[in-house]
Amino acid sequence: MSQAEQDKTLPNPADVAKTYAEVAQRASRLLTQFMEKQAKEGVSAPSDELGVAKAYMDLSSRLLANPYKLAQTQMNMMWDYFSLWQGSMLKMMGMPITPVAAPEKGDKRFKDEDWEQHFLFDYIKQSYLIAARHLHDTVCCVEGLDEHTQQKINFFTRQYIDALSPSNFALTNPEVFRETVKSHGQNLVKGLNNLLQDVEQGDGQLRIRMTDTSAFEMGKNVATTPGKVIFQNDLIQLIQYDPATKDQYKKPLLIVPPWINKYYILDLRDKNSLVKWATDQGHTTFIMSWVNPDEKLAHKSFEDYVLEGSLAAINAVEQATGEKEVNMAAYCLGGTLLMTTLAYMAAKKDKRVASATFFTTMIDFSEPGELGVFLDEDAVTGLEKKMAERGFLEGSEMAGTFNMLRANDLIWSFVVNNYLMGKDPFPFDLLYWNSDSTRMPYAMHSFYLRNMYLANKLREPGGIEIAGVPIDISKVKTPCYFISTVEDHIAPWKSTYKGALLPSGPVKFVLGGSGHIAGIVNPPAANKYGFWTNDELPAEADDFLRGATQHPGSWWTDWQQWLLSQANGDKKVPARQPGSGGLAALEDAPGSFVKFRLDAQKNSH
Known part of the structure; x- marks a missing residue:
């Protein structure tokens, strides 16, 4: 190799100097901040809450x-x-x-x-x-x-x-x-700069960037299905989506997302948006958008999430459409809340929910999977102590727990890419959503952990009460559709199957391919994974799978057929425009609640 060719392979001296300067500046600032924080707070012995x-x-x-x-x-x-x-x-x-x-x-x-x-x-x-x-x-x-x-x-x-x-x-x-x-070692220097940047943005804690968050804007290239916010209270905004068909099904569809994540996992892009697909099929589609709570909402309880969350949304859908019956669907923790709501409504003789669909939902927590590692009396007590000081559980802490369940994919692959290879993370909408952490109010999360995960009281008749009403899932007669996924590491399908046996009404259980996200966000056009059905609902999950029939493609089409097969499920009315009914439009979708990111201030630095 000639001297000229060797010179071409050498890094640009100006770029090297700039990178070194950035590293030195960041390292100095972070070290100073760390020393000041240690001096101010005092150094305490490490705890072992787990x-x-x-x-x-x-x-x-x-x-x-x-x-x-x-x-x-x-x-x-x-x-x-x-x-x-x-x-x-x-x-x-x-x-x-x-x-x-x-x-x-x-x-x-x-x-x-x-x-x-x-x-x-x-x-x-x-x-x-x-x-x-x-x-x-x-x-x-x-x-x-x-x-x-x-x-x-x-x-x-x-x-x-x-x-x-x-x-x-x-x-x-x-x-x-x-x-x-x-690169003559420049990848490691750039990687160190990336590492320090992540520590800086994490306020002294390492929060590994999984994607380029600047590549996405809510309502522009994620959460893009058009609609209006038509209702709002302390806990939720309710979005009604613009119709995509001349006529719509008479029964509206209301979706309850988990409060632990933001709703737009169901509306990432046009081609994989469950929200858009449901609207395209002719459903008047509504979705709840949970608030990202601060210390002012520390007192909000699980009861509030029922009364001001799912029940308030049902009331709002009735006001907006004039319909007395609504189809409901809920994802993960949203499904736990929905089943609680159905049991509350059953006790009140409230029959407005015509059908309920549960995406990867645990109701019986006797086998919580690997998440159980983080949940025993000492661990929950430690969490409660942290939440009592702040008024909420910080979203990044829960996100870190979920990432540990798949550490090689969600932690170490990014360590290699960002810090060893010295590359910037690739823009990926799913990881943008995954990094969009949400908090949980102290009172609600403490109740949920103790009564669901630790004591498993939701499955017991009268195990918990909501507004003085004993919750008994066996009294729920609403037709239910359960979809779980065979590789789910967050809500193991055999655990969710136990919950499907609790209501007394007609239940259809479907087992999808893949995992907690990919198995649910699985549009028909992708023709992936497949799913298993069984006309019987035996007592044991293994017996269900043993007698099940496998089908190709997406469970979405099976779900649509199930919805239409319910009483008057295929009856239609002229398309409904958001804001034209009993509730006026407040703002454009996706609304202000979902746009609040916990890392936005750090990312702007």
Whole structure:
């Protein structure tokens, strides 16, 4: 290579100087802020609200109580390493060998071809996978540990194993290694600048950027379905969407989203918007948009979320359309709220809800999945202490918990891209929504955690009361459609199935493909994943799946047919314009509630 060609590969000195200056400035400012904060608040001992330390102490004592089994495990691991060394020597000499350890299909961490082709990186990869397998096998099924402690051990061991993946380090990731050589280390300098920027925007805490938030604007390229806000109170704005057909179905459709996330997961883009699709089918579609609460709403309770949330929305839809019956659909926690509302209405002899659809909704919390790791008496008490000080649970804390459930996809892939490769995150609307955190009021969230997750009282007749009314789901006779997804890690489908058995009216349970988001936001045009149906509703989830029939494509069309099959479900009226009924239009969709982002102030700096 000539000197001129070498000079072309060198980074621009002006760019290098600018990057170094930005890094130095950010680092100095953050260090000063950190020292001032430590001095002001005092340094307290780290807490262990989740009881992780105690769980591992219990694990250690159980393992040491059986030294023979521990020694046997160590010998097995040693033999695997011996086989790896032997196989690697043969591979280095050009002989074909079968790997001792291989990543699971679809493991994106090891997709670079050098993990397979290059002798050294293949050795590093297999060495890690061997250690990971033996570590997991050692702790996964220890005799004498109670189920909850074992679940904690399994979860946090997986976090540890994922964190130590060689793909997460510059010298042991072939892609990062090549980029470091190619850019003369500038990727790492830019990555450090990205890291400091994320710490800065996180007010001293690391909040990894998953996407370029500046690439999106609410109402412009996300949440774009046209409509009007026609009702508002302290907790919700209610949006009515413009009609897309000459006639609309007589029964309006009201959607209750989870308050833990913003509603526009159901209205991301035209091609995958459930809101737009429902409107295009001829439904007069309404959706609730929850407020992002501050300390002024700390007193708002779960009861308020029923009375001022779902019930208030039902009342508003009746005022806007004059209809006495409404079809309802709800997503995740919104479904928990909807079922509570239906039981309240049943006790009041209120029959205005003609049908109810539940997207990935837990009503029976006896098997909460991996989220149960974060929810025991000590953990909830710790959360309550934090919420009491602020008046709410900070949205980023809950978002971090959900991200840990899929750490390789939602944490470490961005560590590699942003900090090791030195790249800016790619603009992606789903991740824009995922990073749009929402808070939860102290009173409501405390009630929800204690009565649903810890005590599982919602499934018990009279287990909870709303405005003095005992809640009994067995009294709910409203026709119900449950859609859950087979790979859901937030609301495991076998748990949601238990809830589908509780109401006494006609119930249809459908199992969709994929996970909590992709399996629900699955438009027919995509023709993906498929779904399973069963005319029977046996007592056990496994029996349901064993007798189920698989169908190609999206469950949306099956749901539409189910809605139309209900009493007078296909009756139509002239299209309804938002604001032309009993409630006037207040502002254009998507409304002001959804536009409030917790990170907006930081992002503007």
